[in-house]
Amino acid sequence: MSEPILEMRGIAKDFEGVHALSQVDLTVESGEILAIVGENGAGKSTLMKIISGVYPHGEYRGEITYRGEPLHLSHTRDAQNRGIAIIHQELNLVTGMTVAENIFLGHEPHSFGWVDRKRMRRETQELLDRLGLRFSPDTFVSNLSVGQSQMTEIAKALAQEVELLILDEPTSALTDPEIDTLFELLAQLKNQGVTSIYISHKLDEVFRIADRVTVLRDGSAIATWKTSETDTNRIVSAMVGRDIEDLFPWSARPIGETILRVENLTVEDPAHHRPLLDDISFELKQGEILGLSGLMGAGRTELAETLFGVAPGRRTGKVLLAGREVEISSPQDAIRAGIALLTEDRKQSGCLFNLSIQKNVSLASMKKVSTGPWVRLSSERELAERFAGELAIKSSNLGNLIGTLSGGNQQKVLVARWLATEPRVLILDEPTRGVDVGAKVEIYRLMMELAREGMAILMISSELPEILGMSDRILVMHEGRIAACLDREEADQEKVMHLATGAELATVSD
Numbered sequence: 001m002s003e004p005i006l007e008m009r010g011i012a013k014d015f016e017g018v019h020a021l022s023q024v025d026l027t028v029e030s031g032e033i034l035a036i037v038g039e040n041g042a043g044k045s046t047l048m049k050i051i052s053g054v055y056p057h058g059e060y061r062g063e064i065t066y067r068g069e070p071l072h073l074s075h076t077r078d079a080q081n082r083g084i085a086i087i088h089q090e091l092n093l094v095t096g097m098t099v100a101e102n103i104f105l106g107h108e109p110h111s112f113g114w115v116d117r118k119r120m121r122r123e124t125q126e127l128l129d130r131l132g133l134r135f136s137p138d139t140f141v142s143n144l145s146v147g148q149s150q151m152t153e154i155a156k157a158l159a160q161e162v163e164l165l166i167l168d169e170p171t172s173a174l175t176d177p178e179i180d181t182l183f184e185l186l187a188q189l190k191n192q193g194v195t196s197i198y199i200s201h202k203l204d205e206v207f208r209i210a211d212r213v214t215v216l217r218d219g220s221a222i223a224t225w226k227t228s229e230t231d232t233n234r235i236v237s238a239m240v241g242r243d244i245e246d247l248f249p250w251s252a253r254p255i256g257e258t259i260l261r262v263e264n265l266t267v268e269d270p271a272h273h274r275p276l277l278d279d280i281s282f283e284l285k286q287g288e289i290l291g292l293s294g295l296m297g298a299g300r301t302e303l304a305e306t307l308f309g310v311a312p313g314r315r316t317g318k319v320l321l322a323g324r325e326v327e328i329s330s331p332q333d334a335i336r337a338g339i340a341l342l343t344e345d346r347k348q349s350g351c352l353f354n355l356s357i358q359k360n361v362s363l364a365s366m367k368k369v370s371t372g373p374w375v376r377l378s379s380e381r382e383l384a385e386r387f388a389g390e391l392a393i394k395s396s397n398l399g400n401l402i403g404t405l406s407g408g409n410q411q412k413v414l415v416a417r418w419l420a421t422e423p424r425v426l427i428l429d430e431p432t433r434g435v436d437v438g439a440k441v442e443i444y445r446l447m448m449e450l451a452r453e454g455m456a457i458l459m460i461s462s463e464l465p466e467i468l469g470m471s472d473r474i475l476v477m478h479e480g481r482i483a484a485c486l487d488r489e490e491a492d493q494e495k496v497m498h499l500a501t502g503a504e505l506a507t508v509s510d
């Protein structure tokens, strides 16, 4: 094994009485990619801010050794001078400046006393090319997408000599191709001898790129393994602090009658030459969890939105609920028919941050808790209390804003909102995106419980392990069509990927 580049001993840091870190020991080997994982609040970002001088020497306890010498940083600039670069979880670019200006902020090249803009642009262009980025050095940061901004931060870190690169949850805002580019880059940097610390809560990423993984929990380093010598269940158990025999609490149970039948559903897209949905037929039974898999743009969300009456576009084909054809052209129609949809993006459409937890629960059931135009607050509270209890939503007061809850609990509130409408079919679009592992397991348990009580669940997910782990059957979509329907037993990662990429078209079975 190689020399450690960084050693931390007994690191502790408090924030007004909160122990963010207590006695952390961490070793980073020279030239490795070390992943650090842990649930929200475990202390990962705080630890990285100590390594990078955001919290200078004196604002924490414990000792740090870098390249065999004590490291006493008094400023982030010190860290940069030592070759330590960090890409923070929150973006740090100046939006009113261009990409090139941001990348060279504070170390602009000069010639004859003037900022050498030409050289700045040229070197920025080289960096952008290296990262496979297509925007110009002159683009204003305010015009970049979140993913592009994140990649610009990475370019900025690479503009200087880097020995130790720290990435704090860099992929949460990146698209799949951007993630691939980032991972190629990390591998390339590793070949050049750069050491990286990679923070993430996505374990598939950890196994994909890291040599070792350290688990932080409640401000302590709990365990470190070589990624080749551990597995998901062990890491998850260490992260949540209790044994998780199984990340996916799926078990066999009786499946009931067909409740939802979709026949030859086609949705035209006037903007494109091929339909958004092309001759979709499938059925969903009571008590069944049907996984819906496919690449981005395969039509999964369009299918969910069409069933919920929010998708535009001309439609042909039939939707039958309990054997009766229903016409769904608005969410009201869908709710009346017994279909509920938990949308993909909690922050954009589902979660109303300026409303209380209670209001967020009752929102889709206002009729039930109102007399005429008047909301009966006691009924509303009763409804919220019932579901908060059933779903074990952890909150001291249902009158608090939903924003005060953790991501996992916010998601449960939204599930509660839809359960309150007493649906027969529950559509979940990416139900565990952005929640940490402990909360994921709780959401899976909840799905199992609902299914056992007879709820028919259509689960859209981009995470293959989740699809394979929780579904009774799996629909794979490719370019607006159903490529195949697989039984749980016959499905595996390779088969689903194959079908999703259109490599092979099997016949549809119901």
Ligand SMILES: Nc1ncnc2c1ncn2[C@@H]1O[C@H](COP(=O)(O)OP(=O)(O)O)[C@@H](O)[C@H]1O
Pocket (backbone or CB within 6 Å): 015, 018, 019, 020, 038, 039, 040, 041, 042, 043, 044, 045, 046, 047
């Ligand atoms: N600037 C701060 N002020 C007060 N508390 C903080 C601050 N930064 C972090 N904390 C607290 O320290 C703990 C660890 O936070 P953090 O390091 O951000 O965790 P992670 O990155 O693993 O999610 C949390 O309880 C968090 O609320």
Ligand SMILES: [Mg+2]
Pocket (backbone or CB within 6 Å): 044, 045, 046, 089, 168
């Ligand atoms: Mg963090």
